[in-house]
Amino acid sequence: MRWLKFTADGKTSWGIVEQERVIAIIGDPFGEWERSPRTYPLADVKIELPLVPRTFYCVGLNYLKHLKEAADKAGTVPNIPDRPEIGYRAQNALIAHDEDVIIPRTATEKIHYEGELVVVIGKKVKHLSETDAMSCVFGYTIGNDVSERTWQKADRGLWRAKNADTFKPMGPWIETDVDLDKMETIVKVNGKQTGRFHTKDMIFGIVPFIVELTKYFTLWPGDVIWMGTDGASPDLKAGDVVEIELTGIGTLRNRFVAEA
Numbered sequence: 497m498r499w500l501k502f503t504a505d506g507k508t509s510w511g512i513v514e515q516e517r518v519i520a521i522i523g524d525p526f527g528e529w530e531r532s533p534r535t536y537p538l539a540d541v542k543i544e545l546p547l548v549p550r551t552f553y554c555v556g557l558n559y560l561k562h563l564k565e566a567a568d569k570a571g572t573v574p575n576i577p578d579r580p581e582i583g584y585r586a587q588n589a590l591i592a593h594d595e596d597v598i599i600p601r602t603a604t605e606k607i608h609y610e611g612e613l614v615v616v617i618g619k620k621v622k623h624l625s626e627t628d629a630m631s632c633v634f635g636y637t638i639g640n641d642v643s644e645r646t647w648q649k650a651d652r653g654l655w656r657a658k659n660a661d662t663f664k665p666m667g668p669w670i671e672t673d674v675d676l677d678k679m680e681t682i683v684k685v686n687g688k689q690t691g692r693f694h695t696k697d698m699i700f701g702i703v704p705f706i707v708e709l710t711k712y713f714t715l716w717p718g719d720v721i722w723m724g725t726d727g728a729s730p731d732l733k734a735g736d737v738v739e740i741e742l743t744g745i746g747t748l749r750n751r752f753v754a755e756a
Contacts, residue, residue: 498746499525499635500669502541504534513538513669525634525670526618526717545592546637546670547616549720551713552585554641555705558698558724565728580700580708585641585722586659593668597752599734600660603644607752608729610641611683611740613695615702616670617719622710629706632715635672638748639722640665640740665750666720674744676702682741685730693726695742 498513509532510525511518518536523529557563557577567574591597599607618634641664648657658664676696683691705721732738734754741747 497635497672498669499546499672500541501544501546502536503544504536504541508544509534511536511541543593543668545590546667547718547720548587548590549718550716551719552587552590552664552722553709553720554583554585554722555700555724556581556583558700559693559726560697560699561693562724562726562728563699577699580705582705582709583654585664588661589659589664591662591665591750593665593748593750595665595750596662597640597642597665597738597750598662598755599732599752600644601755604646605731605733606645607732608643608645609683609685609732609738609740610643610725610729611681611691611742612639612641612725613679613681613723613742614639614666615706615721615723617715617721618717620714620716622714624706624710626703626707629703629710632706633702634717635670636674636742636745637666637670637720638668638740638742638745639720640738640748640750641722641725665748667748668746671745678743679745680743681726682743683727683729684739684741685732685736687737687739690730691727697726698723 500511500513510521516538520532520534521529522532564574614637616634621632644657679695681695732752736752739749
């Protein structure tokens with residue numbers, strides 16, 4: 497099932513996407529819901545953020561190629577993690593499908609994308625085992641972890657390099673039925689493919705991260721875990737359009753524009 501948050505006729509609602517039409521829902525996917533009589537062509541609605549997470553978890557350096565490229569640029573030996581490492585991102589950075597990423601006036605030319613699988617949590621859980629870890633997963637969406645690499649190197653933390661306003665596009669919807677084993681991540685800039693990898697080729701998959709997280713934190717419905725990326729990004733500039741496709745989910749598209 498494909499869950500969409502959308503605006504039509506001045507009203508924002510949850511909906512289900514079926515054959516290029518949106519069926520408005522009364523309620524929400526994390527509780528009780530029912531179909532309403534309101535339906536719209538998908539092309540005629542404004543796609544909103546699929547959700548604003550209570551907690552926004554993220555995974556760094558979770559693909560070998562991305563890890564090696566980061567080490568090569570730093571002139572160091574790749575340090576492959578021996579356990580899942582988890583960080584956070586800021587809600588203020590979130591924007592929806594087809595909304596603009598704003599490149600700050602003080603940014604350098606080192607603006608990069610990172611196409612990521614986003615895991616959406618569907619119920620309150622803690623202390624999950626490997627056996628039942630996936631029981632809390634509601635579905636999946638797509639994220640673009642935008643980074644300003646010069647700031648990333650200069651600062652002690654990632655406060656502006658990863659979390660500036662608009663630096664976290666997410667969407668366009670939540671898909672509950674996917675084949676993770678067959679999924680590919682495909683990135684295009686201005687229509688030209690710049691990256692492609694098997695989404696499942698992670699150092700640590702979804703299960704180890706959920707197990708590690710729930711040792712310490714309660715996961716809540718609507719929490720998200722961004723699962724990292726592979727490969728490298730070209731330097732992006734104002735006017736570029738980045739499309740991130742995860743096969744079986746869809747495509748997240750955003751234009752990059754200079755701050756006025």
